[in-house]
Amino acid sequence: MGSTEFIYFDIDDTLLDHMQAQKAALVSVHQSFPCLRDIELAQFQSVYKKINSGLWHRYSLGEIDRMYLEKHRFEDTFTALRIECAPLKDIVRFYMDDYRNHWRWIDGAHEALQELSKHYEMGFITNGFSETQKRKAADFDLYRFSDKIIISEDVGYLKPSPEIFHHAAETAGFTGDRILYVGDSYTSDVQGGKSAGWNVAWFTPAPIQENMNEADFVFKEFKELIGYLK
Numbered sequence: 001m002g003s004t005e006f007i008y009f010d011i012d013d014t015l016l017d018h019m020q021a022q023k024a025a026l027v028s029v030h031q032s033f034p035c036l037r038d039i040e041l042a043q044f045q046s047v048y049k050k051i052n053s054g055l056w057h058r059y060s061l062g063e064i065d066r067m068y069l070e071k072h073r074f075e076d077t078f079t080a081l082r083i084e085c086a087p088l089k090d091i092v093r094f095y096m097d098d099y100r101n102h103w104r105w106i107d108g109a110h111e112a113l114q115e116l117s118k119h120y121e122m123g124f125i126t127n128g129f130s131e132t133q134k135r136k137a138a139d140f141d142l143y144r145f146s147d148k149i150i151i152s153e154d155v156g157y158l159k160p161s162p163e164i165f166h167h168a169a170e171t172a173g174f175t176g177d178r179i180l181y182v183g184d185s186y187t188s189d190v191q192g193g194k195s196a197g198w199n200v201a202w203f204t205p206a207p208i209q210e211n212m213n214e215a216d217f218v219f220k221e222f223k224e225l226i227g228y229l230k
């Protein structure tokens with residue numbers, strides 16, 4: 001793409017497979033804590049996901065903090081399932097440790113970073129906890145590609161807030177029209193990036209048809225993105 005000089009990438013479910021890691025860590029929690037014995041795995045996962053996403057929404061509005069979110073996504077799940085699991089802090093820590101063991105690259109993402117870093121400056125923008133996301137960046141050597149890793153907890157705003165995109169543009173040293181944002185979330189990445197005046201490439205296996213034209217480019221495999229940018 002002619003005007004692109006800098007590429008920012010989302011991390012979770014764009015470069016690294018967060019959903020698969022979350023799912024696997026919930027399987028480990030389910031197997032490791034006897035209080036969940038009588039609860040079906042699928043039910044546990046679906047209740048947790050619903051409660052976790054509601055808490056993330058409240059966190060994004062500034063209504064609750066990180067500690068509250070980390071504790072209550074389990075506590076509220078257990079309450080909804082009418083079971084008692086204790087001590088809660090052991091489960092919270094077990095989950096975070098196990099989650100980390102399941103991080104993997106999304107197919108083709110690492111190769112895309114290697115190839116595109118020859119031609120573009122790049123960086124990363126992620127909604128998440130500073131400690132966790134920095135650990136991901138270290139484990140997967142993202143610092144080799146850039147030291148510009150913008151984490152919502154550090155900035156104080158989550159995508160799709162324009163503030164985090166403006167902060168990222170300033171950090172990159174480019175105006176939005178020179179930046180391409182690559183991400184998987186329609187609301188956080190496509191809408192967030194476009195409303196900040198950036199170019200957006202939407203990584204999605206199943207685009208929302210009526211909204212396809214909002215992104216400048218839609219792809220489901222990283223080799224398509226490389227082809228588009230060459």
Ligand SMILES: [Mg+2]
Pocket residue numbers: 010011012013014183184185
């Ligand atoms: Mg994502």
